[in-house]
Amino acid sequence: MAKITVSAFRSVPPFAYGLVRDIRVRWALEEAGLPYEELLLDHDDQSTAAYRQLQPFGQVPAYKEDDFTLFESGAIVHHIAQKSEVLMPKGSAAQARVLTWMFAALNTIEPYVQQLAILDFFHDGEAWTEHARPPAVEALNVKLADLSTHLEGRDYLDERFSAADILMTTVLQILRHTDIVSRLPVLDAYCQRCLARPAYQRALDRQIGNFREASAPAGF
Ligand SMILES: N[C@@H](CCC(=O)N[C@@H](CS)C(=O)NCC(=O)O)C(=O)O
Structure with missing residues (x-):
């Protein structure tokens, strides 16, 4: 199975919990039953040449499936949908x-x-x-x-x-x-x-879980 990686911010202010657009990709992956890892970004990572290769505007989400890469949440969700009948009907x-x-x-x-x-x-x-x-x-x-x-x-x-x-x-x-x-x-x-x-709830829990880990004091 291909290794899927989704970029996301390591930390955002609480008003943005659940709203950052990687939630769309996480939700689609959860519906499709496809495991993934996060590439967690700090602010400075957004402007690196390496990240711009993945996402030309330095935004999240970006998506990697082995060596295949995509950006734009809509394009990524569409790509995932083509792998799952839960997300895309036949015909x-x-x-x-x-x-x-x-x-x-x-x-x-x-x-x-x-x-x-x-x-x-x-x-x-x-x-x-x-x-x-x-x-x-x-x-x-x-x-x-x-x-x-x-x-x-x-x-x-x-x-x-x-x-x-x-x-x-x-x-x-x-x-x-x-x-x-x-x-x-x-x-x-x-x-x-x-x-x-349930797939949305799992996606949300995981996104917020990443944010909480980032804001937890060291050692916890
Ligand atoms: N049209 C893009 C928009 C992506 C976007 O606006 N991402 C925001 C987070 S929700 C972001 O990375 N903002 C930081 C920035 O623009 O520098 C998509 O749907 O993927």
């Missing part, structure tokens, strides 16, 4: 639908989510955000209302759980510091349903 039409929803998560929903995350996580309390935040929330709400309409009467984005749900749920989790998702019952129930999966 070209169903696979195309799942891929469509993977793009929708990352290309239609995530930009609006990320815009708000940048304001709230990195510019909180700065005067200019008072004007920038309301239109950002309004634009996001429009997209989430449409997503919620799609999910009415469905448990998952497509006919059953797939890689697309990993991406969509982890994108929506970035909003957990707000009530933007919890005010939409269909969307909230969808997120709860996906996050209750």
Whole structure:
């Protein structure tokens, strides 16, 4: 079996626990039943030539499968999904639908989510955000209302759980510091349903476990 390695930060502030994008890859690997190791990065490691070979922007996650390497969480999750029927159904039409929803998560929903995350996580309390935040929330709400309409009467984005749900749920989790998702019952129930999966819980425990190990005093 190939040796799989996923890059992740050794340590992040607690607000980011569960949100760092390697969670998407860990979750996919857990669903697929594929063992992996972490390449834990400190801040300085991000700019080394060796790491830039793996991830040109110095970000996490990067993925290694023996000598094969990939970056971009969506591309990595898609690669893993092709190895597992839990994540990717059989049949070209169903696979195309799942891929469509993977793009929708990352290309239609995530930009609006990320815009708000940048304001709230990195510019909180700065005067200019008072004007920038309301239109950002309004634009996001429009997209989430449409997503919620799609999910009415469905448990998952497509006919059953797939890689697309990993991406969509982890994108929506970035909003957990707000009530933007919890005010939409269909969307909230969808997120709860996906996050209750044992594979997600294992991925989360392992990511947080790495962070806690890094912050534990030496000798513990
Ligand atoms: N589009 C990339 C985004 C990756 C990304 O934003 N990673 C963040 C952590 S969640 C990161 O490494 N930030 C540090 C940086 O950009 O220097 C993906 O989905 O993999």
